[in-house]
Amino acid sequence: MPYYRQVGEIPRKRHTQFRAPDGSLYAEELMGVEGFSSDSALLYHRHLPTAIVDAVDVTVPRDTAPNLPLKPRHFRTQDLKWEAPADVDAVTGRRLLFGNADVRICFVEATQPSPLYRNAAGDELLYVQTGTAVIETIYGSMAVGDGDYVVLPTSCTYRVVPGDDLRLLVLEASGHIGPPKRYLSTKGQFLEHSPYCERDLRGPVEPLLVDDTDVEVFVRHRAGVTKFTYANHPFDVVGWDGALYPWAFNIRDFEPITGRVHQPPPVHQTFEGPNFVVCSFCPRKVDYHPLAVPVPYNHANVDSDELMFYVGGNYEARKGSGIGLGSLSLHPSGVTHGPQPGAVEGALGVDYFDETAVMVDTFRPLELGEAADACEDPRYAWSWAKRGPDWS
Numbered sequence: 001m002p003y004y005r006q007v008g009e010i011p012r013k014r015h016t017q018f019r020a021p022d023g024s025l026y027a028e029e030l031m032g033v034e035g036f037s038s039d040s041a042l043l044y045h046r047h048l049p050t051a052i053v054d055a056v057d058v059t060v061p062r063d064t065a066p067n068l069p070l071k072p073r074h075f076r077t078q079d080l081k082w083e084a085p086a087d088v089d090a091v092t093g094r095r096l097l098f099g100n101a102d103v104r105i106c107f108v109e110a111t112q113p114s115p116l117y118r119n120a121a122g123d124e125l126l127y128v129q130t131g132t133a134v135i136e137t138i139y140g141s142m143a144v145g146d147g148d149y150v151v152l153p154t155s156c157t158y159r160v161v162p163g164d165d166l167r168l169l170v171l172e173a174s175g176h177i178g179p180p181k182r183y184l185s186t187k188g189q190f191l192e193h194s195p196y197c198e199r200d201l202r203g204p205v206e207p208l209l210v211d212d213t214d215v216e217v218f219v220r221h222r223a224g225v226t227k228f229t230y231a232n233h234p235f236d237v238v239g240w241d242g243a244l245y246p247w248a249f250n251i252r253d254f255e256p257i258t259g260r261v262h263q264p265p266p267v268h269q270t271f272e273g274p275n276f277v278v279c280s281f282c283p284r285k286v287d288y289h290p291l292a293v294p295v296p297y298n299h300a301n302v303d304s305d306e307l308m309f310y311v312g313g314n315y316e317a318r319k320g321s322g323i324g325l326g327s328l329s330l331h332p333s334g335v336t337h338g339p340q341p342g343a344v345e346g347a348l349g350v351d352y353f354d355e356t357a358v359m360v361d362t363f364r365p366l367e368l369g370e371a372a373d374a375c376e377d378p379r380y381a382w383s384w385a386k387r388g389p390d391w392s
């Protein structure tokens, strides 16, 4: 994250003696990305953060298959079923929809608190489609709800405690996720033309302290998943400061950029990650030229696969395609796509779109995971021509 925060107690000078009331020294930890050459945080633990007493490999293979034959696809996460829905948590219950070397995209309907977990292979971005949760982290807690994006930096230990009806889209990146660089000053402040800024962001505000011993922590790393047992509970940080911490941002705080004629997809960009971007399509006044065509033109996303997650309202360009709330459309590189038949004519003269969608564009092809196979609507590719192998 680009700006500095401080939570809890810290010593006046970094790397100096900092003692608990009983006189013992707190254990200082530097969390630093990019080889300690970029953002970092200094955390002060009650116990040694290095003290592990067991490690067990719990890797579960997560296979994907290429998008063959290449075609536009529609997936209905609203139709996904879990074998034991009352026992699903937001970490071990994740189901893999799509993946490539840069990002894995998962979905989960969580009903139980997750185990402690951290992703050491990259940042995670959670999008709360519905419901509420408390995200407990070594930096403190954050209450989140529908429409929240939550950025969890690499190696941030956390767990998800769900409220009611929690549905999460989860992006597991192979690198770091942050605001688009073009919206930041050289020193990291959001610029005036950015659709959101520091005032829209939330982070932990007080330490979260838990006393416990022999605590399991699942760690996703570059070779799989290992379950560690820590001598003490990792939530033992009495204070921290720095520019690296988990944060949340609600999609309703994204201020859409509009114009007289149709604005290109990059105006919706919200985050950038390694070889992918995330965009927010929010309710907005639409194009106001007297002859404007408010829905998108047909477009060939030449260098990216376009994944769209429909989360609110009624997406104008997809009317008549079978897409509903919870649907995901995948429009891969190599196939031009555009509004469904009749959508252009139907949108003429409209001045407001009540639609919310999250878009992920990946620069390398997305392969399909188990959950994608489980919820695909095979008719979608033929919904422009109204005929094809699975149409009828």
Ligand SMILES: [Fe+2]
Pocket (backbone or CB within 6 Å): 299, 306, 331, 337
């Ligand atoms: Fe598109």
